[in-house]
Amino acid sequence: MQRAGVSRSLTGLAALLALVLGSTACDDAGSPAPDNEDRPSNAVASSTDPKADIKKGLTIGFVPKQADSAYFALAGRGGRKAVTDMGSTFVEKAPESAADTSGQVAAVNALRAQGVDAIVISAQSTDALCPALKKALADGIKVVTYDSDTRPECRNIFVSQASAQDLGWIEVELIGKQIGYRGEIAVLSGGRSATNQNTWIRYMKNELADGYQEMKIVGIAYGDDDPAKSRAEFRRLLAEHPDLKGVVSPTTVGLKAAADYLSVSPYKGKVALTGLGTPNDMRPYVKNGTVEQFALWDPSELGEVAAHAALSLASGKISGKAGQGFWAVGTGWFIPAENGVVTLGEPTVFDAKNIDVYDF
Template sequence: MQRAGVSRSLTGLAALLTLALGATACDGAGSSSAPRSEDDPSNAVASAVDPKADIKKGLTIGFVPKQEGSAYFDLAGKGGKKAVTAMGSTFVEKAPDSAADTSGQIAAVEALRRQGVDAIVISAQSPDELCPVLKEALADGIKIVTYDSDTRPECRNIFVSQASAQDLGWIEVEMLGKQIGYRGEIAVLSAARTASNQNAWIRYMKDELADGYTGMKLVDIAYGDDDPAKSRAQFQKLIREHPNLKGVISPTTVGLKAAADYLSGSPYKGRVALTGLGTPNDMRPYVKSGTVEKFALWNPSELGEVAAYAALSLASGKISGKEGQGFWAVGVGWFIPAENGVVTLGEPVVFDAENVDDFDF
């Protein structure tokens, strides 16, 4: 089902595969936040920016993912480390134990401040709770890049977004809708309640459902906090509490895998459709078994690379994060921040039985 006047299609997105893996991305909270004011600490002094400057060597770039031990954030970290070390600088990573632990991210930022890093790259667990400590880091002269999930624009320099929130909301509703004949009760299995990226995608899912998918009814949203056991339990609860459920969207790699793992051995396989955002390596067995027909994502490693090059460029004085000041991510492409310092990487890629073996991440 396609909205009037919209020319997007699953086939078109899949055809953009090469572009998506070369320059891929999420519009978490950045596009919906208030614009930055002139006196925000994230605004660099224009005269200090030299686009012709070289990337400095010997910088220290700190990465703060949402949690430790996540396959998704491990891939993003590897991409970040690849970029940082290739440019002659030092990569450090500090991760909280749980994706629901904003206090752990605050502690990680404080530790990196004490260490005196040149830039911090963070996937923000909360758009608001992290702002005070990030503003303190900005006041120290540390550059701040958010990736995957944004904070408020005045609390960072650049947000590197996987794809637009609207595209991600639409593609997930469309994938599920096609499987259930665009009719019936559906639910969402999200990550944390405070996750700005998840909440933005869900808002656009609701918009899509109201606009052109009136035969589908969103009956519940559950939160698994990107914990496999909790996500599995929440998925089971959704099925138990909604006996007429036709499908579930899980816009989180941890949630989608946990739900697929339960569904694959349950009597609901073939009765409840499941889709969302996942990595090919995680989801391959569930696609092969027919548990999941299709899902979408971007390349997490390249997301980390682009975020790292944004941080290196900021810390080298090549850019300030201001709209229109472009930077080069070696081997990936040229990126130009738009309004509020948002860099959008590209279209999501749809994976299914025909192409899931073509990818290794």
């Protein structure tokens, strides 16, 4: 059930846009020419110079969804590398829990008080963070969201790991292939207010309605990206839905917790499991046959690109306006689209044939 047009390679898109716009938007050296129509960065007007150098000595603050997360540790590692390689300072403030929006608000306020040049945040909530982020913007601090977005007016750029539509489709397709595109499925999500999780689930439902009419979501559980709660919620789904054929967990914590339980339960081989996970977390469960396939992008690359977006914003090279490209060292050109959204690229599908190639 391959869907046409699913591949959206960012590098290819950026190259194409650069080629199309080259005669009017680039100088002879290939650098984008100044754009006199930059919109104000929310409440703060700013001018940009795409030929400007990336400043050294900046301070970039990262706010992941939670501490002690393998996924966000990888994203932070990529962000730290990008920031330090460019001669600036990386700081990180993380709430203890993935459900702790108030902890993220406190982190944003602490970074404001510290006087950072940019904040890079994976938003717990679409709305609850906006007041704090708008205050940061009013202070002249640039704001980049990554992994999970807030409202467009509350940040400059959102670095998306993949298009939400593609992620919704691939989750449905992976589970559908394993259950013969027929039967009851359930979703083990992260937090109820998680912007990215809810968006992907909405697209999953759209995909099911459009082309997978013999599959049906019969339950959605929320593990709050806590291993113990995710495991308990997965067990509850299995107990409450005896005809369940498969479960999708679009969160790395939830997928690992579910796989850990499924691997030693009588449901192994009877209920299919897929979702979003890291190869290192999921390798044992792919090797022992608990999970056939799952998907993800490279979290460290996501962190790198988000950091480079923040550095370019804080250096005055871009404002976040659609069409203003920035260079992420080792990764390529990225060009924000409507509402300042940058897409990393399509996710990778991992299985027994390729999982040993990856180490993250």
